[in-house]
Amino acid sequence: MNKRQAQKQITREKIITAAKQIFIEKGIINTATAQIAELAGIAHGTLFLHFPNKDALVIELLDVELIKFSDNIKQLILETSDIDKILDQYLNLIQAEEGFFSSLARELPNYKDELRRKILFRESLMREHFHQVIEKGIEQNIYTQIDIPSALTFLFGTINYYLSLKSSFVHQGSVIEKFHEQIIDIFMKILKK
Amino acid sequence: MNKRQAQKQITREKIITAAKQIFIEKGIINTATAQIAELAGIAHGTLFLHFPNKDALVIELLDVELIKFSDNIKQLILETSDIDKILDQYLNLIQAEEGFFSSLARELPNYKDELRRKILFRESLMREHFHQVIEKGIEQNIYTQIDIPSALTFLFGTINYYLSLKSSFVHQGSVIEKFHEQIIDIFMKILKK
DNA sequence: TTACTCGGTGAGTATGTACTCAGCGAATGG
DNA sequence: CCATTCGCTGAGTACATACTCACCGAGTAA
Structure with a gap:
């Protein structure tokens, strides 16, 4: 796996980790995708490159x-x-x-x-x-x-x-x-x- | 009760009746107030004259x-x-x-x-x-x-x-x-x- | 070194929705 | 009959939020 692929993988995991943390705290329904992105430390748009x-x-x-x-x-x-x-x-x-x-x-x-x-x-x-x-x-x-x-x-x-x-x-x-x-x-x- | 008061009462009941009907069908959380007003047959703004x-x-x-x-x-x-x-x-x-x-x-x-x-x-x-x-x-x-x-x-x-x-x-x-x-x-x- | 790839960026778009308010006209009261 | 009240109207406002996309720059391959 080259550097790009590795970084992509890391970003994806950051998203899931952040989403899980927020899910535990307050669920997903009342959570904005922007909030997940912010906690994950990535741009909002990036989230939609990893999930449709x-x-x-x-x-x-x-x-x-x-x-x-x-x-x-x-x-x-x-x-x-x-x-x-x-x-x-x-x-x-x-x-x-x-x-x-x-x-x-x-x-x-x-x-x-x-x-x-x-x-x-x-x-x-x-x-x-x-x-x-x-x-x-x-x-x-x-x-x-x-x-x-x-x-x-x-x-x-x-x-x-x-x-x-x-x-x-x-x-x-x-x-x-x-x-x-x-x-x-x-x-x-x-x-x- | 004069004509105005009576009409007001009727409007209020129309709102509650409509709200109850929609509540039964699909709940309130995913229902827009505009939809309740529409079913009640009143203007959207009217709803907020009866409920804050x-x-x-x-x-x-x-x-x-x-x-x-x-x-x-x-x-x-x-x-x-x-x-x-x-x-x-x-x-x-x-x-x-x-x-x-x-x-x-x-x-x-x-x-x-x-x-x-x-x-x-x-x-x-x-x-x-x-x-x-x-x-x-x-x-x-x-x-x-x-x-x-x-x-x-x-x-x-x-x-x-x-x-x-x-x-x-x-x-x-x-x-x-x-x-x-x-x-x-x-x-x-x-x-x- | 250079041309190209591709993951990331973040401002922008489209949509939905709670709530407001200037104006209307029927009811009211004198 | 007229001035005033007041319930109602519906376009408008403010805000939230899912999703897009033109652009950027580091990584890659030759």
């Missing part, structure tokens, strides 16, 4: 982050098959990137179809992991017969709710940390025989 | 609707004390105004602090009703000892999740209708001894 439009940048940003997260989850499920331990670790992972997931939860319903579908598809893959673990638990007679998709919607829906209204639940600090135990308790209650 | 700014219109609109809804809930809880029947009726009420609540769920996390707090306050009053009924059930040994606020967040969080992502759950028709039974089943499972 704002949406493309958002898609790349979210896609990259969610794939990383999804890989973590996959790993996590290989390590243990106790749903309460998986859920515990899952909440820890969300907490570690709470700003990101809070912005995502808040803005997701307002994204354009394509982007929303893409993100929900990633979420559905994660659900699938949970589904299989619970299914196994039911087969082994550890958990009660239950409609697993509904149970998982309760779980993910509730987590989403805490995240999307984070600032109303806590003034500072982590919502997920605050309600960590309650989430696990109630969800295990749903699974209990 | 867009936010004031939204506040009035939502406040009126939520007070109506809250009164219905209060009534409902006087009629029966079976939580499953209350929940059943509650879901029916939401379903009857699903467009409204779907837009609200989608946009709520993005409203300015004041408006969001106002709406969450109304919601907290409704939670209070549910809380008391469940508490009574626990005292009477019908339900298990449980952290009621957490249980209710699971309930309202999940309903909110279905509503905010309605278009991803159903292409047409009602989400709440579709998941009506599951919501009740899982919530009763949470309460079960």
Whole structure:
């Protein structure tokens, strides 16, 4: 890779890094592309040499982050098959990137179809992991017969709710940390025989 | 009331009616005040003679609707004390105004602090009703000892999740209708001894 | 050294939208 | 009947913001 290509790569990464930082702080919808460019330390126009439009940048940003997260989850499920331990670790992972997931939860319903579908598809893959673990638990007679998709919607829906209204639940600090135990308790209650 | 006052009143109602209709269809955030004025059949500037700014219109609109809804809930809880029947009726009420609540769920996390707090306050009053009924059930040994606020967040969080992502759950028709039974089943499972 | 390439620049364009205000004309009141 | 009030009009203003493009200059290749 020659000097030009290397510099181009660096610029691209500067844009994504800046976009991610702002996304964590306040989301993307109310962020001007000029603001991202400024934080990245590049000219406004440069952003559009790397991404055809704002949406493309958002898609790349979210896609990259969610794939990383999804890989973590996959790993996590290989390590243990106790749903309460998986859920515990899952909440820890969300907490570690709470700003990101809070912005995502808040803005997701307002994204354009394509982007929303893409993100929900990633979420559905994660659900699938949970589904299989619970299914196994039911087969082994550890958990009660239950409609697993509904149970998982309760779980993910509730987590989403805490995240999307984070600032109303806590003034500072982590919502997920605050309600960590309650989430696990109630969800295990749903699974209990 | 003379002719002028009457006309003024009518104009104001035209604005609110139009705003509500558009709110149900696509929410308020991505709606221009000019569009509301057009649907109301009045000049754009007229809107600002009745409301100092867009936010004031939204506040009035939502406040009126939520007070109506809250009164219905209060009534409902006087009629029966079976939580499953209350929940059943509650879901029916939401379903009857699903467009409204779907837009609200989608946009709520993005409203300015004041408006969001106002709406969450109304919601907290409704939670209070549910809380008391469940508490009574626990005292009477019908339900298990449980952290009621957490249980209710699971309930309202999940309903909110279905509503905010309605278009991803159903292409047409009602989400709440579709998941009506599951919501009740899982919530009763949470309460079960 | 020189001609060319190409990533970056930032002022400019197009568009959208909240809110204003000078003026109009019907209603009001004396 | 006339002067005044006042709700309404809609063109205009101010501002925000996504995206463009003519130009620049460092890097590249001969």
